[in-house]
Amino acid sequence: MRSARKFHLASLIGWICFGALCLPGDLFSMQSSETQDCITPLAHGTINWSTGTVTAVGTAPPRVTRDSIHEPDPGSARADANRRLIEMLKQIRIHNDLKVGIYAAQNDPIMAGIEKTARDAAIIRQYYTSALDVELAIQTRIFGGFLQLVLPDEIRQIPKINPEIRSNDQIEPGKIPYTGLILDIRELAFEPVLYPVIVSEQGDFIYSSLFISREFAVQHGVCKYLCSMNNALEDPRVGSHPLVLKGLRTAGKDNTAIVISTADAKQVEKATERHLFLKQCRVIFVSRKL
Secondary structure, three states: OHHHHHHHHHHHHHHHHHHHOOOHHHOOHHHHHOOOEOEEEEOOEEEEOOOOEEEEEEEEOOEEOOOOOEEOOHHHHHHHHHHHHHHHHHHOEEEOOEEHHHHHHOOHHHHHHHHHHHHOOEEEEEEEOOOOOEEEEEEEEOOOHHHHHHOOOOOOOOOOOOOOOOOHHHOOOOOOOOOEEEEEOOOOOOOOOOOOEEEOOOOOEEEOOOOOOHHHHHHHOOOEEEOOHHHHHHOHHHOOOEEEEEOOEEEOHHHOEEEOOHHHHHHHHHOOOHHHHHHOOOEEEEOOOO
């Protein structure tokens, strides 16, 4: 019994020392330091729309052994974090009137995929308190497998554009081709979604599944959200010469679409190179702080 207590004391010192290296307030230090990222804070974690990462925190009190020794229970903390991450992923909106959880409710393979996403999430923080409680943070990315599961089937693979078809005579002499699209929506009450749509004032689709290739949407997201225009202009996603437009208002059922002016819509339509950069989802939405 004495040796067991000695082992427990040594372990406790080790646990406390490890905890000192990772204080609870540091659990989201990485996200909070990214001041220009668009981050949705939730009760037990965050959704970083700029990096495409979701972080969840789980906790667990100490377990009591047969010898009445209190020991940390990181396994239960991990299970708690997994549950919370699944709930967070289910709360993400595909578009404003459809959440991932509703979409997956009638599809067992999708729900199983979401659960696997949580199980595969990486541990990024682990903290032990002096009372032997465990606080553990896990993180996953929504790009890749998760988006493959939940993006609507209407976003399909678009065949590769033949470079010979996109000849130079399609571009005005002396005109620099646009390399991407930046949409300023900072004045709109628009919450980030996985599948945003841009329409003209006449209701014509400017950016939707008609122009997006699933390959790029799955790997990089339909768009990237940033909360800084300067960062957007410097982001390699939209290249060195992006077309910058401004959202007028939201429209459609539950404000699912962002409307741009007729003049801006015509400007997009005149850019023959749009087929390439829209297909590749080279689009950034500059949003207000969440």
